[in-house]
Amino acid sequence: MPLIQSAPGRGRYLVSSASGEKLSAFLSELSAHPELHLLDTLGPSQAPHTAVFDMPHEQAAQLQQKFAGAGELMIEPDQKLKMFDQQAASQ
Numbered sequence: 001m002p003l004i005q006s007a008p009g010r011g012r013y014l015v016s017s018a019s020g021e022k023l024s025a026f027l028s029e030l031s032a033h034p035e036l037h038l039l040d041t042l043g044p045s046q047a048p049h050t051a052v053f054d055m056p057h058e059q060a061a062q063l064q065q066k067f068a069g070a071g072e073l074m075i076e077p078d079q080k081l082k083m084f085d086q087q088a089a090s091q
Contacts (some may be wrong), residue, residue: 004077006061012039012078013053013060020047022072027051035059052078 004013024047030036036055041048047086055063060075067073 004061004064004075005057007057010043010056012062014050014078015053015063015073015075016050017073018049019072020044020049023048023051026073033059044068060078 012016015026019025020043027048030038036059037074039054040052040053041050043049047073060077060086063073064075067075069073
């Protein structure tokens, strides 16, 4: 997983976990992180596996470092989905 660069501005990030319980626990702690804006969750409502956030890039980089040590949650930039591989489409 590429390192998230600490930079000015905000972006969309995915926070995920193989354990819905770990992500649910993180979501319940959101009041401690007022700069994180929850946009959506994916998975069962009682145990989502992925959450989409809008947050400062700097905060995302800090969370990536924190999560890497614990190994329970992962964070990555939200990438736009592409229907086809760009290289295959140009051939």
